[in-house]
Amino acid sequence: MLNLCRFSRAIGLIILSLLHCAPVAAAKLKLDWPCQRTVISRSATTMPPYSFFNAQQELTGYRIEFMQQIFGRLGCKLEILTDSPWKRSLMLLESGDIDVLMNASKSAEREVYALFSNAYEQERVALYVKAGQQQLHSTIRSLQDIAARGLNVGVIRGNYYGEQFATIQKQRDLSKHVIEAIDKPALYFLLLKDRVQLYLDYYPNGVLALRDENLDKKIVLHPMPPLVIGQVHFMFSRQSVSPAFVRRFDQELLRMQQDGSVLKLQQKYQLLP
The missing domain is CATH 3.40.190.10 (Periplasmic binding protein-like II)
Structure with missing residues (x-):
């Protein structure tokens, strides 16, 4: 006659063994300096001249080029997701699913879950x-x-x-x-x-x-x-980005302001009032 208790224990051991051997999704690597993974951002696609698809269906615009330039100068690969509403994007940043958003105002509520770069525009x-x-x-x-x-x-x-x-x-x-x-x-x-x-x-x-x-x-x-x-900043997720990375980012942002790179982008997209 089958011993039910012994049989139950055997089944339990098999299940535990399977759980132990099952692959576990790796946690997202926290972005540090130097860049050791792709930086994830988000942008709208229908806000010319800030972010839009050109005739070749390439995502471009002032904010897109700004991000591409500064992360390129930092030696980071950049991936830009598209078209989640702004409020949804804030939730994704809070959870660490995306790393950075551009053109963000600093507030006490946001500082709970975000790190901010130095200001770059009024x-x-x-x-x-x-x-x-x-x-x-x-x-x-x-x-x-x-x-x-x-x-x-x-x-x-x-x-x-x-x-x-x-x-x-x-x-x-x-x-x-x-x-x-x-x-x-x-x-x-x-x-x-x-x-x-x-x-x-x-x-x-x-x-x-x-x-x-x-x-x-x-x-x-x-x-x-x-x-x-107020001023606008780059906003980074506390969940996925280290403070050291933001400090290094600020150094490159200052260089772009001092060498005229930001002004050139503003002139290219006719942003100056």
């Missing part, structure tokens, strides 16, 4: 309205004025628009007037269909994007001057 936001409605909303002189008048304002989900706007978003009676879009085309739709009366976007890239989408006659800048909300 960040500004501006208001945009339908053409012909500039004077209709000309009394708006601040972001607080928008909320006080009960106007709906569009934003892209996950984007940072400065401390003043972040405060507005936290106030329940005002936050209901903030309408989130997943990307720029959705933002344009909200405005042109009168779901929002204004929207916030960065400057000057918001203007350049409208020009490239042939919408610059339908959507225009609001008279309120663009607001400086």
